[in-house]
Amino acid sequence: MKAVGYTRSLAIVDENALEDIEVEKPSATGTDLLVKISAIAVNPVDCKIRQRVEPQGQPKILGWDAVGVVEEVGSDVTAFAVGDRVYYAGDLTRQGTNAEYQLVDERIVAIAPKSLSDSEAAALPLTTITAYELLFDHLLLKQQQEKSDEVVLVVGAAGGVGSIMLQLLKVLTGATVIATASRDETKSWVKSLGADHVIDHSKPMAEQIKALDVGQVTHVASLTNSEANIEMFVEVMKPRGRLALIDDPESIDVSKLKQKSLSLHWEFMFTRSMFKTDDMIEQHRLLKHVADLVDSKKIKTTVGKHLGKINAENLITAHKQLEAGTAVGKLVLEGF
Numbered sequence: 001m002k003a004v005g006y007t008r009s010l011a012i013v014d015e016n017a018l019e020d021i022e023v024e025k026p027s028a029t030g031t032d033l034l035v036k037i038s039a040i041a042v043n044p045v046d047c048k049i050r051q052r053v054e055p056q057g058q059p060k061i062l063g064w065d066a067v068g069v070v071e072e073v074g075s076d077v078t079a080f081a082v083g084d085r086v087y088y089a090g091d092l093t094r095q096g097t098n099a100e101y102q103l104v105d106e107r108i109v110a111i112a113p114k115s116l117s118d119s120e121a122a123a124l125p126l127t128t129i130t131a132y133e134l135l136f137d138h139l140l141l142k143q144q145q146e147k148s149d150e151v152v153l154v155v156g157a158a159g160g161v162g163s164i165m166l167q168l169l170k171v172l173t174g175a176t177v178i179a180t181a182s183r184d185e186t187k188s189w190v191k192s193l194g195a196d197h198v199i200d201h202s203k204p205m206a207e208q209i210k211a212l213d214v215g216q217v218t219h220v221a222s223l224t225n226s227e228a229n230i231e232m233f234v235e236v237m238k239p240r241g242r243l244a245l246i247d248d249p250e251s252i253d254v255s256k257l258k259q260k261s262l263s264l265h266w267e268f269m270f271t272r273s274m275f276k277t278d279d280m281i282e283q284h285r286l287l288k289h290v291a292d293l294v295d296s297k298k299i300k301t302t303v304g305k306h307l308g309k310i311n312a313e314n315l316i317t318a319h320k321q322l323e324a325g326t327a328v329g330k331l332v333l334e335g336f
Contacts, residue, residue: 001025002336003099004312005059006050012319017050018312021059025101027072032103033080034072035088039118039334040097040310041065042318043126043160048248049092050319062315063097064090064270065330067112067122077106079284087112087287089126091273098310100336107280108273110287113294120301123330124164124294125287127302129269130246131165131221132286138244138265139219141173148174153209153217153236155201156224158186160330161246163193163302165221168290170194171298176214180205189328201225206235217241227252237262304329310336 003023010017028034046062053060070084080086088109090097112121135141142148152169154162157179169177170193179195181187182202191198199208209217216238222229227249234256237243243257244265254264272280293299305321307314310333318331 001100003059003061004063004310004315005055005061005098007055007059009051009054012047012050012316012323015316018062018315018319019059020312023059023061023099026103028074028077028103030074031076031106032074033070033077033086033106033109035066035068035086035102035104036071037066037068037097037100037102037310038085039067039122039332041122041124041126041160042315042322042331042333044322045092045126046096047319047322061095061098063099064092065122065124065126066090066097066102067118068102071101073106079106080109085112086110087121087125087291089129089269089283092270093274098315105273105280106284108283108287110284110291113291115295115297116301119306119332119334120303122332122334123160123301123303124290126269127160127164127330128168128290129283129286130161130267131168132290133269134161134221134244134246134265134267135165135168135173138267139221139242141169141175141219143172144174146174149215150175150218151178151214151216151238152176152219152221153178153180153233154195154221154223155180155226155229156222157181157190157193157195158328159223160302160327161223162190162221163304163329164290164299165223166190166193166195167299167302171293175219178209178212178214178217186328204232205229206232209236220244223247230256234260234262302329303332305331307331307333309333 179190180201
């Protein structure tokens with residue numbers, strides 16, 4: 001089968017950073033589905049793995065977002081059948097979605113939103129899981145329709161995770177949402193997705209937040225630059241507030257959180273699949289929930305740009321845009 005992979009960890013400017021390859025088509029056993037891939041999205045994690053992980057004996061296939069059709073089911077599969085159109089983010093410990101076919105455990109898969117095209121649906125899984133787990137498993141925000149006294153700060157809100165997180169906050173919570181963005185394009189984008197207030201993260205943020213007069217921040221979703229912002233978080237947060245991160249700061253002085261009894265949480269959406277946790281099925285359930293929200297027109301896709309077919313040339317373009325930090329929304333590719 002066709003795939004895109006790499007055999008050496010190279011800078012994305014190297015023409016061999018990603019290559020079109022042929023690999024053997026796998027077969028489904030146990031709780032696995034064999035999915036024929038229709039469309040994929042590209043995420044910052046793809047770049048991080050390419051930069052940091054050297055392949056061991058065989059090409060490494062990246063990709064952790066897909067929509068496709070189930071072609072084969074393992075003997076222990078109970079929730080899906082051949083022909084089902086599904087979406088999922090996959091498992092960091094297995095070969096990725098940049099291939100014609102992929103094996104994935106049924107517990108982290110759901111039926112794709114019926115109202116979206118393949119590429120539109122492919123934009124959602126990884127960022128949806130990340131945002132949903134961060135908001136409701138770690139920050140413990142209340143799912144309710146009534147207005148609450150919760151004030152949520154989303155730092156770096158215009159990217160893939162922020163783009164779905166703002167919508168989940170608007171639809172599922174009663175919180176006041178402050179989003180950060182620095183360009184006119186991204187400010188308009190986050191406002192359109194449900195942010196109540198937008199501040200500029202290229203300027204001192206504490207003063208801007210206080211000027212909004214919405215009260216102290218009760219929850220922070222830090223999606224980027226967490227290390228540089230830790231003192232600002234402590235300044236603006238309400239005592240006993242909750243702070244959750246998804247980035248990889250080299251170091252954070254957590255002692256700064258002590259006086260206000262602030263709690264710190266890390267969200268890593270691959271934890272459940274990587275360690276086969278007892279609650280892996282929760283990713284199936286949350287993806288199903290979001291598919292229902294999409295099909296009822298309460299949430300929209302977060303596609304930023306369609307880059308064409310799934311091949312090495314187009315994936316290199318995607319990696320370059322992500323590494324440059326210029327992407328707004330999700331980058332998607334479709335078909336081989």
